[in-house]
Amino acid sequence: QVQLVESGGGLVQAGGSLRLSCAASGSGGIIANYVLGWFRQAPGKEREFVAAAFDGDITYHADSVKGRFTISRDHAKNTVSLQMNSVKSEDTGVYYCGASPTFSSKATDWTNIGYWGQGTSVTVSS
Numbered sequence: 001q002v003q004l005v006e007s008g009g010g011l012v013q014a015g016g017s018l019r020l021s022c023a024a025s026g027s028g029g030i031i032a033n034y035v036l037g038w039f040r041q042a043p044g045k046e047r048e049f050v051a052a053a054f055d056g057d058i059t060y061h062a063d064s065v066k067g068r069f070t071i072s073r074d075h076a077k078n079t080v081s082l083q084m085n086s087v088k089s090e091d092t093g094v095y096y097c098g099a100s101p102t103f104s105s106k107a108t109d110w111t112n113i114g115y116w117g118q119g120t121s122v123t124v125s126s
Helices: 027-033 107-113
Strands: 002-007 010-013 018-026 035-041 048-053 059-061 069-074 079-084 093-100 120-125
Touching: 002 093, 018 027, 018 035, 018 093, 018 120, 035 069, 035 079, 035 107, 048 069, 048 079, 059 069, 093 107
Parallel strands: 010 120
Antiparallel strands: 002 018, 018 079, 035 048, 035 093, 048 059, 069 079, 093 120
């Protein structure tokens, strides 16, 4: 069993910055075997992939956030963060931290075999 707790959401002006954090916990060092990632869901839309952090320093970002968002993972603390810079109105949504034993850009795959946090809301004002 894996537990994920997000923090750091809020209201930010367009062009500004925000940092999201997620604390992961699980028994027996299980977190080390999981991909940790961020997805987001805008009102009326499906949950979409944002970024993922793998073993070591390997990361992967969606094209829509590449160059603006940066995911980072602290393996010792079992945390994953998302630094959001130059935010746009289209970045508004609920951001979910996820953990999955394998990577997929599809949220449904993470739902089927992984875990989600409760989500944290990000609102970008123009």
